[in-house]
Amino acid sequence: MLDDIDLSDPGIVVKKSCCYFCHQNCGVLAYVKDGDVLAIEGDPEHPTNQGGLCCRGNIALKHLNHPARINKPLRRVGERGSNQWEEIPWEQAIDEIAERLSRIKEEFGAEALATAGGTLRTDDWARRRFMNLFGSPNGFHNALLCWIPTFMVETAISGWSPFETDLGNSRVLVLWGQNPGASGMPGMRGITDLKKLGLKVICIDPRYTETAAHADLWLPLRPGSDSALALAWLNVIIHEGLYDAAFVENWCVGFTELAEHVAQYTPEWAAPLTWLDPELIRESARMYATTKPGNIQWGTSVDQIGKAAGATMHARALLRAITGNLDCPGGDLMTGPSLDFVTDEEMEANEWLSEEQKAKQIGSDRYKLTTWPGYGRIAEIAKATWGKAPTAEWMCEAHAPSVFRAILTSDPYPVKALIVSATNPVNSYGNSLEVLEALKAVDFLVTCEYWMTSSALMSDYVLPIAGALERPIIHNTYGCSDSLIASQRAIQPKFERRTDFTFWHDLGHRLGQTEMWPWENEEEAYYYMLYPLGYDISSYDDFVERYRFHFPPMEYYKYGEAGFATASRRIELYSSVLEELGYPPLPTYVGPPENEIDDPEVAEKFPLVLTTGGGFMPYHHSEQFQIKELRFLKAEPYMEINPKTAESLGIAEGDWVWIETLRGRIRQKAGLTNGIHERVVFTQRGWWYPERSALGSDPFGVLESNANVLTSTSDEHCDPIGGSWANRGLLCRVYKDTEGGTR
Amino acid sequence: MREKHFWGWPIAGYLTLGGLGGCMMIYAVVTDLFFDSGDVFALCALAAAALLGLGSSFLIFELGRPTQFWRVFSAQKAVLTFGAWMVLALIGVSVVYFSFWTGWFPWSQMESLRKVVAGLGLLLGTGVVLYTGIELASFKARAFWNTPALPVLFAVSGLLTGAAADSLLAGLWPFAGSEAALASVREVLRSLCIVLVVFDFIVVMLYVLMMYTSSNPTARRAASRWLSGSFAAPFWGGLVAFGHVAPLSLYALGGVVAAVIASVLVIVGGVFLRFLVVYSDDRRLFAGEERYWERLPKGDEAFLEAWE
């Protein structure tokens, strides 16, 4: 254990590794002897966590050495889903997979292969590189739920998403559907420290979260009604003259059109839609606009409200622009891509994917901004400005639900193979029932995993993946920031585990891509990427040990010289990119994906409003449920319901209840709380029961309490602009579980 | 998976037996020292030693490390240490005192020596009867116990159960007197028991009511449980009805058999009392504490064993 380590022992080496259980990658010092990690602790010198570690960081060794980890490649024997496997060597597995993919490509085309990913913890440029060289445009992640549509909308408007918040100089922070108190510990510490110095915090969240309790203003809006709120803020700021007239005059396009457009979106109009008091809407808009400079920090929620997502992001993005809070000290900065090191996009070999194949990207005909049509245009503008573009893996992906449906229906064409890496799709993609069906139906399924999940269970091959402490990582905000933090691996992967980079590399070698994979391992690739920075280093590990991170100084008013990276060189409140793609150039009002005004028949049967997807300790999506030390603290799923509502439904604290939508139903325990509106309920995400049987209709209980059984991925509920499906702002009903037992 | 109580039936059992044994011995030696009729209760001294021994074995059984029990005989200044020494000493003194009455030992006829031993027994007995109540009363964390009234409650109950027990054993051995003398002793004991049953009932009710009307919400919570909550059945049924009302009626009825049954019931009542007190170890919970423990696993969940 840590306290038994004798640091004077010459056999002990200290490695500057990182935590791997969310993509903040807090610094971890690993004490290594004879190729194994004896102990870990938080790295006090790491800029992100400065020695602190959350629940998950602390159990790294439990994860590394867990008895249920998959340690050897598995090949299915017997029926799909029967959990019968034979262990085969890695090389053989890769050979067989490559062979099968080759045949599928021959018969159905490269586009018949799709890949599914999760929340980073992988070298996604390697995945994209492989896919581009293979010829398939159908890679995807949960991108559309997590920042990417926001990034693309904001980039379309101002040239690069302004995600670099200069909080140290800020005076007001808007947390729009973000709860760092439960999921972004380092960020929460920063906010807490700055609050003491006077930073004002506005928290927009239907729930009274850990973060809301620290805010100056809490706006508990109706889930999914963010569009109305954002438009009302625009209305207040413009019509009360609180906008930065000089900035708007000199640097924005379309202000007159915008002002006219939002005149109708008064706080009184927004109040019944958002369930917020009009005075609170005014007060909060004024607070943001007049407490300068200020930041609007992104949270996943607006990416998860389905059809309202794109329009809302657009409106929200304009708030920064008209208040002049862009690229100024204390505002939201647009770093642009790094010009000093090799970006992820440059590692992706995008130029190798033919236009013909790009056009086959599933979903690109409908959801244009986050697929080749939109990404292509934005990349073009970015390259004209900087010579570099945003990362394609993430920003330019196939539409996941459409791919799952293509597997099931062969529309627009058959998808015959799926490689799942670093995700548990049945848990984490919308409409679990449809996803599970697709996994069972796809001809060829390969999963790269730590654990036997319900998704891995359906595979033909499961490959053992190396994770925390077994791999290095460059933390670099999806390849889009100009800074980076580097961590080294503590040990080589144990058993037959390999990293995802090795997977794509090895597969690439088998499929004729050898010359395009000159790096044997991550350290070589990362060294190649860092080399242009000009540090005097002889290897990647050298960089980690001696420098650890690269933070270029913050630059303000970069637009002063050449304007913004848009077609007009100005901020496009009236967006030319969106217009070109066939979308409204000004943000329209779009109601929540399911709501009582637009869907009254649905509301009659399902009178409560559902929000889901919010993170909570100690889990991260569907991870950590096997770690007993963590599971002990939250052994059962708890949904949140207002006590008055619970009483009217005959529900007491701790009762098992069903939460049902048009898609399906799940059961969780009732957690009565004052911190939520009487007509809103919240279900925890990620729940499955890995201790249960793999067999049967509900393997590992993945359908029993999993919020994604309730969510919707239908085309009518998806955002037409970016394709986000609907996790929040849905209609549901809740009733006590009198049936007892499991589902 | 948190135990609701840290002390269980062995402690309740010991508290009963400790008070019982101590008081049995007190009556025995008081009768000897002040009423010159110590021979009536000679057997009581041996029984007291046996019961104290049995009670001590409960204590040892209850320990997390029973084989280490001897460590309690230390030089620590803890009440429990003093108690342990006193119980040990009392067991020895009781056996020695009894040995005087057997006539088997050279010291059997040495009356003054016997009276010295009796005096020691009186001191130790008093100590044993009082120390557990004093100890539990010292726990400020346990609102239902934290009052000087607790040693009083235990002492009165001890005196009652002791009297009942001694009345059962009176004259059994080696009593040298007549049937008439024994009958009159029994009569005195019966009257004493009647008085003590009433007195004990009053003391118990006052204690519970004191807690019920306390300004301390934890005390009130525990007392409510006795009066109308999950402890109501053992309290009203066991302690009050079986332990007081029934014996009182039987004593009043008269007759040897009735008195015997009454005495047994009284002792059973004493057991109920100690159980109810031991399980009323309520601690003041902090805001949010109940919900925290409620949501933790109960212990039978599959994931606890799943990946060994």
Place this chain on the structure above:
Amino acid sequence: MTRYAMVMDTRRCIACHSCTVACRTFNDLPLDMIYNPVLTDGPVGVYPNLHMNHMPLLCMHCDTPPCVHVCPTGASKQEDDGIVWVKAETCIGCKTCIQACPYNARHIDHALGVVAKCDFCKDRVRAGKEPHCVKTCHQRARIFGDLDDPASDVSRLVNSLNTIQLLEELETDPQVFYILGTGGQG
């Protein structure tokens, strides 16, 4: 003299339970043993006017520790620097100390039959490091140090701020001091 103490800034705590996990993981505790639960009171109030408070608990290492005075074997000890701990070899598991503690800080180790509790990570602390729960806290809500050193953070905070001691009326003089906040907006 050194007197170790802790200040709990509940204004900063967000009940992430990382301290609980760090303690149990680094001290290799049995699964059900929790030395330092973090409680949440609330949200309290009438929606939408609410507040919420978090209360991390642990052994208070009291200046007048009732758990030490009642121990019959001397296993429960308090050192000169104030740290209260249990010497397992001497403990017989009578659980009297558990009954005596108002803070629920003591626990039975069922496997060993002895009482176990937080000891402020005494070996780390005497080597100049922080207890695990303090180090792991991202929010820096736990401050640890020598109360007798006027230059230490704990000394400064305890003296210059209005801190409270839990269950002060029980007069155990706990050496964990709580800074309470408003718990909500404004």
